[in-house]
Amino acid sequence: MTDWINVIVQGVLVGGLYAMFAAGLSLIFGVMRLVNIAHGDLIVLAAYLALVTTQSLGLNPLASLVVVVPLMAAIGYALQWLVLNRTLGDDLLPPLLVTFGLSVIIQNTLQELFTADPRKLQAGNIEYESFPLIEGVLIGKLPLIQFVLAVLVIAALQLIFYRTALGRAFRATADDSDVAQLMGLDNRHVFALAMALSLAVVAIAGVLLAVRANFDPTIGPARLIFGFEAVIIGGLGSLWGTLAGGIMLGVAQAIGAKLDPGWQILAGHLAFLVVLAIRPQGLFPKVQG
Amino acid sequence: MPEPLLTVRALDAFYGDFQALFGVSISVSRGQAIAVIGANGAGKSTLLKSIAGLMRSRGEAIVFDDDPIGDLPAHAVARRGIALVPEGRRLFPSLTVEENLLIGGQGGRPGAWSLARIYELFPALAERRHMPSTALSGGQQQMAAIGRALMSNPKLLLCDEVSLGLAPIVVREIYARLPSLIAEGLSLIIVEQDIVQALKAASHVYCLQEGRVALEGAASGLTREAISAAYFGV
Amino acid sequence: MSVRFSDRSARLALAIVAAALIALAAAPLWGGRDDLRLLAEIYAYVALASLWNLLAGYAGLVSVGQQAYVGLGAYLLFALTILLDVPALLAIPLAGVIAAALSLPVAALIFRLRGHYFAIGTWVIAEVFRLIASQVSALGGGSGISLPIAIVTSIGASRQEREFIIYWLALAILVAVLVAIFTLLRSRYGLALTAIRDNELAARSNGIDVTRVKLIVYLVTALGTSMMGALIFLQKLRVSPDTAFSVNDWTAFVIFITVIGGIGRIEGPLIGTIVFFALRQTLADLGSLYLLMLGAVAIVVMLKAPKGIWGFVVDRFGWQLLPLERRLTGAS
Numbered sequence: 001m002t003d004w005i006n007v008i009v010q011g012v013l014v015g016g017l018y019a020m021f022a023a024g025l026s027l028i029f030g031v032m033r034l035v036n037i038a039h040g041d042l043i044v045l046a047a048y049l050a051l052v053t054t055q056s057l058g059l060n061p062l063a064s065l066v067v068v069v070p071l072m073a074a075i076g077y078a079l080q081w082l083v084l085n086r087t088l089g090d091d092l093l094p095p096l097l098v099t100f101g102l103s104v105i106i107q108n109t110l111q112e113l114f115t116a117d118p119r120k121l122q123a124g125n126i127e128y129e130s131f132p133l134i135e136g137v138l139i140g141k142l143p144l145i146q147f148v149l150a151v152l153v154i155a156a157l158q159l160i161f162y163r164t165a166l167g168r169a170f171r172a173t174a175d176d177s178d179v180a181q182l183m184g185l186d187n188r189h190v191f192a193l194a195m196a197l198s199l200a201v202v203a204i205a206g207v208l209l210a211v212r213a214n215f216d217p218t219i220g221p222a223r224l225i226f227g228f229e230a231v232i233i234g235g236l237g238s239l240w241g242t243l244a245g246g247i248m249l250g251v252a253q254a255i256g257a258k259l260d261p262g263w264q265i266l267a268g269h270l271a272f273l274v275v276l277a278i279r280p281q282g283l284f285p286k287v288q289g
Numbered sequence: 290m291p292e293p294l295l296t297v298r299a300l301d302a303f304y305g306d307f308q309a310l311f312g313v314s315i316s317v318s319r320g321q322a323i324a325v326i327g328a329n330g331a332g333k334s335t336l337l338k339s340i341a342g343l344m345r346s347r348g349e350a351i352v353f354d355d356d357p358i359g360d361l362p363a364h365a366v367a368r369r370g371i372a373l374v375p376e377g378r379r380l381f382p383s384l385t386v387e388e389n390l391l392i393g394g395q396g397g398r399p400g401a402w403s404l405a406r407i408y409e410l411f412p413a414l415a416e417r418r419h420m421p422s423t424a425l426s427g428g429q430q431q432m433a434a435i436g437r438a439l440m441s442n443p444k445l446l447l448c449d450e451v452s453l454g455l456a457p458i459v460v461r462e463i464y465a466r467l468p469s470l471i472a473e474g475l476s477l478i479i480v481e482q483d484i485v486q487a488l489k490a491a492s493h494v495y496c497l498q499e500g501r502v503a504l505e506g507a508a509s510g511l512t513r514e515a516i517s518a519a520y521f522g523v
Numbered sequence: 524m525s526v527r528f529s530d531r532s533a534r535l536a537l538a539i540v541a542a543a544l545i546a547l548a549a550a551p552l553w554g555g556r557d558d559l560r561l562l563a564e565i566y567a568y569v570a571l572a573s574l575w576n577l578l579a580g581y582a583g584l585v586s587v588g589q590q591a592y593v594g595l596g597a598y599l600l601f602a603l604t605i606l607l608d609v610p611a612l613l614a615i616p617l618a619g620v621i622a623a624a625l626s627l628p629v630a631a632l633i634f635r636l637r638g639h640y641f642a643i644g645t646w647v648i649a650e651v652f653r654l655i656a657s658q659v660s661a662l663g664g665g666s667g668i669s670l671p672i673a674i675v676t677s678i679g680a681s682r683q684e685r686e687f688i689i690y691w692l693a694l695a696i697l698v699a700v701l702v703a704i705f706t707l708l709r710s711r712y713g714l715a716l717t718a719i720r721d722n723e724l725a726a727r728s729n730g731i732d733v734t735r736v737k738l739i740v741y742l743v744t745a746l747g748t749s750m751m752g753a754l755i756f757l758q759k760l761r762v763s764p765d766t767a768f769s770v771n772d773w774t775a776f777v778i779f780i781t782v783i784g785g786i787g788r789i790e791g792p793l794i795g796t797i798v799f800f801a802l803r804q805t806l807a808d809l810g811s812l813y814l815l816m817l818g819a820v821a822i823v824v825m826l827k828a829p830k831g832i833w834g835f836v837v838d839r840f841g842w843q844l845l846p847l848e849r850r851l852t853g854a855s
Contacts, residue, residue, distance in 0.1 A: 035639030104818035108811035181363035184396025266654040280635040
């Protein structure tokens with residue numbers, strides 16, 4: 001019995017990470033109806049940036065966030081301003097194909113620079129430490145920290161979206177980009193800020209990923225898919241729903257892994273398909289106004 | 290006689306191959322309210338969109354405060370001090386009433402307008418400040434749209450068909466607020482299908498017919514017949 | 524009033540295509556082994572790209588998961604021949620039909636998603652197929668399986684005979700796919716597709732059953748893609764989850780071909796494949812640098828010339844290789 005509780009707890013904790021993959025994705029979709037196919041590869045890029053930062057500056061991985069987050073945010077701003085803004089419009093092919101091309105470019109550039117060897121960041125003893133929740137159930141300190149960070153990130157995004165002028169600008173531009181211009185808001189700048197914010201979240205997710213498990217240039221697409229599944233399971237338009245979706249996905253994968261290690265990812269996909277079949281709007285969809 | 294605040298000079302406007310405006314010229318002085326009337330499709334909204342920057346023109350075709358703005362994008366025009374109240378209100382559905390007003394002020398122009406003053410002008414909005422903007426009645430939405438435009442502290446306010454879809458008593462209520470705004474120095478361009486209100490509110494009138502200025506003059510000096518003729522092109 | 528199709532230059536082009544077909548069918552007479560292999564590969568990509576083009580460019584269903592059907596076709600072929608003793612040549616169309624049948628419940632699920640999310644949904648489906656395939660131990664599980672000698676020889680007694688047969692099969696499937704696409708586009712479904720592509724809402728309100736049309740296109744694409752997938756892996760003589768469901772081979776390259784050639788135009792995939800193979804012959808040694816360049820080229824084309832090479836040519840010169848433009852001739 002406690003075995004299963006352990007499984008669920010692990011699933012919940014990794015769900016926080018998936019929710020972070022998802023949050024950046026749904027933020028961009030909400031503001032500019034764009035799905036960045038390179039999203040997962042950007043998470044991996046952040047992981048490699050963390051690798052380079054920790055190796056050259058001798059920093060602790062979590063401290064490398066100080067460098068990686070602003071750097072990724074800047075990359076996001078530039079990417080949107082220079083490339084992705086040109087693809088926005090009614091046709092969904094250009095942004096999809098451009099970000100697909102971007103995904104290929106990032107994967108192969110990382111492959112050229114770092115080879116396909118798996119890497120991992122060391123965070124020290126905290127990776128092995130754990131404490132008991134109840135009799136027989138252990139919670140790893142690092143997974144718990146990662147989960148708490150994920151919750152904080154989502155809470156921060158909620159705050160930004162609903163309590164700040166920037167968030168107002170995001171929501172207004174998403175509602176009606178022409179009228180938003182009449183308010184003195186430059187769409188190109190608003191979209192670029194949204195992408196910068198999304199990549200800042202991606203940066204955090206990337207660093208956590210790098211500490212948690214081995215990574216290599218090819219694991220991006222799987223992260224994109226996990227993030228996407230978390231968004232759909234949780235429900236479009238709701239950030240807290242995305243957290244719930246991530247948790248569900250994590251738990252489904254953990255249960256699948258417990259039954260048979262080869263079934264881990266498949267179990268997640270099946271959970272996603274089941275939700276799509278019986279409740280396509282997701283578990284906690286935001287009521288559209 | 291000081292330079293007009295806004296001068297539109299021989300403005301053409303196109304939607305793809307279709308020409309909507311042919312050499313339109315108008316001018317607005319500081320503290321003046323002018324009306325632009327005309328039938329559906331005459332080009333009134335196109336004129337306002339061009340001034341507001343939603344449609345690009347030749348730089349010199351539109352001169353505001355001595356600066357050519359015809360080729361500027363809408364967000365740059367808004368920051369210069371021109372605010373458009375769009376046709377159909379177009380409040381932001383994801384924002385509350387108060388957030389709609391606040392975002393009007395995000396263009397960063399200094400001035401006297403604030404939430405408090407807007408709520409003083411339109412008390413109905415104060416009572417509903419935290420409601421989603423979609424929950425308002427048509428008249429209240431129109432007030433909110435005007436308030437949103439005022440929050441940017443504009444020098445020139447463009448009102449596109451404010452009376453559309455509203456009951457006459459509501460229209461009167463809204464128009465009753467305009468004189469005080471004009472008295473404070475705000476300039477106004479009122480586009481209307483309701484000619485009676487337009488003539489009451491404005492000192493000068495332009496009548497557009499199929500993209501051209503068919504008639505212009507002081508509101509008091511124009512006869513019913515002259516307006517009808519210009520309006521319908523008979 | 525009637526609807527007329529052809530144009531004199533288009534009829535000339537059709538004659539050229541027919542002549543080319545005859546020359547290609549005779550390739551075993553004039554080509555060596557490597558030539559036949561290369562041509563078969565080209566046919567495969569033209570077919571896959573044309574089908575993807577039909578789905579994305581005409582029906583507006585942008586999929587980044589068509590590798591699901593390439594792999595499904597391949598695995599069905601191996602399953603039918605190895606596990607059920609179906610003759611190899613019969614197994615190809617059979618695999619296609621079964622895959623098409625399976626595409627219906629898949630469509631029922633993913634049609635609930637729209638636009639970008641639909642695209643990623645198709646990728647998830649491909650991943651599900653791949654993971655299931657790697658769990659089937661009867662077909663080699665994660666490492667895959669080779670085609671048993673007995674089945675290989677059943678295709679043809681000698682190596683040369685087998686290569687000729689597979690070559691002709693590839694050509695035959697390509698021609699079948701192109702004819703099917705062409706027929707579909709000339710039918711009233713094709714008109715419906717153009718309407719849907721231009722304005723889905725307006726199409727719906729004009730009585731077009733948009734979902735039904737999209738479903739038919741999805742089904743046809745699944746059928747064609749899986750048959751081609753079956754053939755590709757019959758030629759390779761070996762299947763594994765990673766090769767059968769490879770995103771790079773069956774989606775990335777296909778998308779690049781279609782984008783560079785011209786989306787939403789029937790001639791696009793042909794032009795794109797030629798350019799792709801020309802690039803590959805000259806640049807293949809560069810490894811991942813080559814993929815990188817492909818990605819960059821796709822981005823640049825999308826930003827600067829979104830209609831691709833053929834789209835640019837049509838806009839500039841008004842050419843049309845294959846007669847698809849409908850002209851209304853009035854009663855006079």
